[in-house]
Amino acid sequence: MKDKSLDYNSIIGFILILFVLIIFTYFNNNNNSNYKKLNSNRKEFSIKKEILNKKNDFFSLENDVLKIKISSLGGGIQDVILKKYKAYDSLLAYHAKKLHLIKDSSLMYRFSFLNQEGLNIDTSTLYFQPFLFKRNKISGIQTLVMRAKNPYGKGFLDYIYTIGKKDRYDVGFSIQTHRFSPFFLQKKEGFYLNFEHKILSLEKDRDWENSYTQVYYSISDNHSNYVKYLSDKKTEDKNISGINWIADKQQFFSFIFIPEKILKNVFIKSENFSSGYFLKKVQFQIFINSKKNEEFRFSFRFYFGPLDLNFLKKYQNGFENIIPFGWGFLKWINKYFFLIIFQFLEKTNLNYGVIIILMTIVVKLILYPITYKQYKLSAIMKLIRPEIDKLNHRYKENVFKRQRAIMELYHNVGINPMSGCISTLFQIPIFYSLFKFFPTIINLRGKSFLWVEDLTSYDSILKLPFFIPFYGNHVSLLTLLYSLALLVYTRLSNDGKRNFSQNENDVPNMNFILYLMPIVMLLFINSYASALSLYYFTSNIINIVFFFFIKELMLDEKKILIKIQEKKIIKRNFLKNIMNMKSKIQQ
Known part of the structure; x- marks a missing residue:
């Protein structure tokens, strides 16, 4: 009996020890999780503090028709000047000011990266530095690589801008990660690209200009391309599939977003401003698919330029259809x-x-x-x-x-x-x-x-x-x-x-x-x-x-009158002959 009693006591003791270990493990894991979250918040706070302490520098690319200024904070395009055109100056009452199609970050675009631990990278908060600049002597093409470090660990992110020679109004853009994939194991296989464009007023009559400002987009459907648009008078938003390009068209100029591949899932919204410096606010969000454990790369082009029919035809993308020559x-x-x-x-x-x-x-x-x-x-x-x-x-x-x-x-x-x-x-x-x-x-x-x-x-x-x-x-x-x-x-x-x-x-x-x-x-x-x-x-x-x-x-009115009288006489004679013939027949 003693041996049995001893066996029962051992079993009970083992169960109690196991129970204590389970409770200890649970609380320890919970504390570690809280510690990780606290550490994550501290990292995000320190990153934001580091960015605020850094000076925002600007870097330029230009050719004969375009001058663009790129910001180190966020790596985006800060200003775009069209060198061959002027904006309306209300003080001088004619077109005399530099024409800024984009000014003071009126165009903003950013990528959002999210990992399983809840850490988020918003590229608009990253600090980019020029990593490489080169100019092709033969073609005249300029390339600027802006690089940002991964704020949470190893790896870095590149923004690559290219601008053509002479009279090219388009700017190439690519985003590419280096050693980000092992860190960003994603729940969803993709990233979000967000655009916000506040369209500037450039002409004499703001209301008249706003009536010509509109969002156009090209979609592919059964091997055919169609150009459609959002309302020019009221706020409107749409979810669209099969996008070839999106154009924020003003009266005489346009910003066009041209992706390298057809986009399957795009949300677009256009909002009117009844007064102020801006005509409309256009937003679009794009979900971009990517594979796990692979580096991310996405390319597109910007068009910042005039709505010239012959010039737009050269791109062979149907851009000329955004010029509102009328319907039908x-x-x-x-x-x-x-x-x-x-x-x-x-x-x-x-x-x-x-x-x-x-x-x-x-x-x-x-x-x-x-x-x-x-x-x-x-x-x-x-x-x-x-x-x-x-x-x-x-x-x-x-x-x-x-x-x-x-x-x-x-x-x-x-x-x-x-x-x-x-x-x-x-x-x-x-x-x-x-x-x-x-x-x-x-x-x-x-x-x-x-x-x-x-x-x-x-x-x-x-x-x-x-x-x-x-x-x-x-x-x-x-x-x-x-x-x-x-x-x-x-x-x-x-x-x-x-x-x-x-x-x-x-x-x-x-x-x-x-x-x-x-x-x-x-x-x-x-x-x-x-x-x-x-x-x-x-x-x-x-x-x-x-x-x-x-x-x-x-x-000659006299000849016309004579002709009328002649025809009347002919008609009378004709009727008279008919009456004579009838009377002869009756006799």
Whole structure:
């Protein structure tokens, strides 16, 4: 029994010792975990303190068209200057300031690395130093390598920038780790790239410029590429797959993010600013896949440059589609009609205001056959107005007979009233396409003509102390001249002419609407590009000249009247012969 008792006591003692060891191990591990977290927090605190104590240095890369400044803190691009362009200076009232497409870190991008122990590296907090700079003597390509140490251990991180020679507006960028993978064993196989771009205002009219500022992106779908965009007026965000590139487009310039490979998972957000120094804030976050225990490398390109159609086409990525030439067939009219004429006349090296006037003359000459038919129709309608009045009076009670008699008169005279409507409808797309053409042509930006400071913005001869709805707070002289020319042309083309409907009471008086148009246009285009007002003013002056030329030299009203009378006599004789034949048959 004693031996048994001894065995039970040994077993109980062993269990108690084991229980004490388990409890001791648990508390010891918990203390170690707390110690690790405390140590991690101390490391992060010491890293931030170390960064604050360091001086932020800047390093430059430049060619003939670009100058970029790179910050040592975060390794990102601090400033981008376009050397061949100027920004609008409100004090001098013309484009005189250096054009900073990026300024004071208005563009920020950072990578986020996270390991299993909860340690996080945000590259915007790392301190980068220049590790290598080289210039290729043959190609002129410059390469700058910025290197940052791993703040938690061994390894380092490289930011590699390359800039092309002469007139290249794109900048190459690569991020590459060295001996980071053994340390960063990830729960998720990938890293996050975050962008934030505050788009700067560069033009005279901030509100007008903001209406042209928008986020465009290209997506791949079934071996086809499509260019889409976010709203230009309200805050909008999207999750998008299959991204080829993302463009933050302003009125005349753009920042384009061009990844080396198609991105599968991208979140984009665009937010409007109603006032202030910035137009919009654009954010996008990209998840980049990577393999465990392998070094991380990711490459893309930045485009910082003008929205020039011919220049963007050279990249062969569809960048030219972000230039807002209009929708549908309006876009084709601008690209393959107006732009071709404009570029041809641009070779004359004349003042751009003169080029617009010459362009208007060329377009009006091309459309002259349509204009001539309209004037001829208007002149004949005016001559046969007494005949129409007689028919209206004769068949006052019978609408059907009145309609048939008037159509017969048109047939006898040899005109088709619908042809005037068709020619007018043909010119409407041309009229509206110009609203998208002139505000998007970068070659007109900052170009002056007479009193006009910038042909892509409104001209102002008087600043009003108040705001008029639809009109604005300034007086545009070109818009006034255009409205006056339109009023004169309307008066000439409708001189003494009543509505040519079958009955004056059938429809409202169209003359009132026609005379209202100059006032409507005065309100509507007062804040539009002055080049548009110059074009329309010149166009109406040409219309007035055409009116007198066709009326005095091309159309002989006496011959037209004789022709009408001859056709009436022929018709009477024809009817008389028919009646005679009927009477003979009856006899």
